[in-house]
Amino acid sequence: MKTLTEKNVAVLNHPLIKHNLAVLRNKNTNTEAFNMALKRISYALFFEATKNLPSKTVKIQTPIKETENEIISDEIDIIIAPILRAGLVFSDVAQFMLPNARIHHLGMYRNEETLEPIWYYNKMKGKFKNPDNTYVFILDPMLATGNSGYDAVHNFVKQGIKEENIVFMSLISAPEGIEKLTKAYPDIKIVTSQIDETLNEKGYIVPGLGDAGDRIFNTI
Numbered sequence: 001m002k003t004l005t006e007k008n009v010a011v012l013n014h015p016l017i018k019h020n021l022a023v024l025r026n027k028n029t030n031t032e033a034f035n036m037a038l039k040r041i042s043y044a045l046f047f048e049a050t051k052n053l054p055s056k057t058v059k060i061q062t063p064i065k066e067t068e069n070e071i072i073s074d075e076i077d078i079i080i081a082p083i084l085r086a087g088l089v090f091s092d093v094a095q096f097m098l099p100n101a102r103i104h105h106l107g108m109y110r111n112e113e114t115l116e117p118i119w120y121y122n123k124m125k126g127k128f129k130n131p132d133n134t135y136v137f138i139l140d141p142m143l144a145t146g147n148s149g150y151d152a153v154h155n156f157v158k159q160g161i162k163e164e165n166i167v168f169m170s171l172i173s174a175p176e177g178i179e180k181l182t183k184a185y186p187d188i189k190i191v192t193s194q195i196d197e198t199l200n201e202k203g204y205i206v207p208g209l210g211d212a213g214d215r216i217f218n219t220i
């Protein structure tokens with residue numbers, strides 16, 4: 001289902017994902033249909049993003065027989081980190097799939113001239129108790145310049161989280177953003193459903209789908 005491009009970059013390659021991406025890209029798709037298509041793709045991205053979570057073996061009694069099964073290790077901490085505001089679109093699926101995760105919202109908006117992120121919200125409470133065993137999923141549908149992605153990853157790496165335990169999950173990525181993240185943090189994993197052509201002069205992904213936040217929240 002996935003194509004591996006660079007090391008640690010997984011691109012989902014599946015007809016249902018392509019179909020839903022076409023819905024998302026269409027400028028005539030309304031907000032409801034847009035969010036439904038995004039949710040369908042979110043599940044696939046999330047399965048790929050979480051596939052290396054550590055597990056442990058437990059014995060389970062079925063109505064028929066005792067059997068050994070793998071469950072997610074209870075020795076790990078999981079952080080879901082949506083980048084506000086567009087990243088919120090992934091957070092209900094992420095929380096549904098990993099109900100014990102902690103959610104850290106990362107509030108950044110883009111300076112439209114410099115394209116650099118400006119932080120306005122980051123309330124991480126204290127240090128991580130268990131940094132070696134903490135797994136972080138950063139959520140942002142558009143990996144464009146990579147500037148906010150870089151800041152988000154840095155926010156966790158500087159607190160001792162291992163790069164290899166960080167996944168950046170995006171719907172559409174630009175080559176520029178992938179390059180920025182993979183050069184700075186070669187051991188993180190990027191999971192995306194499509195790599196587009198490039199960025200335009202305003203830092204929007206081409207062909208992309210426009211402003212994801214505006215389309216998700218109907219603020220066009």
Ligand code: URA
Nearest residue numbers: 142144204205211212
């Ligand atoms: N953010 C968006 O919402 N769209 C882009 O194309 C780039 C950044």
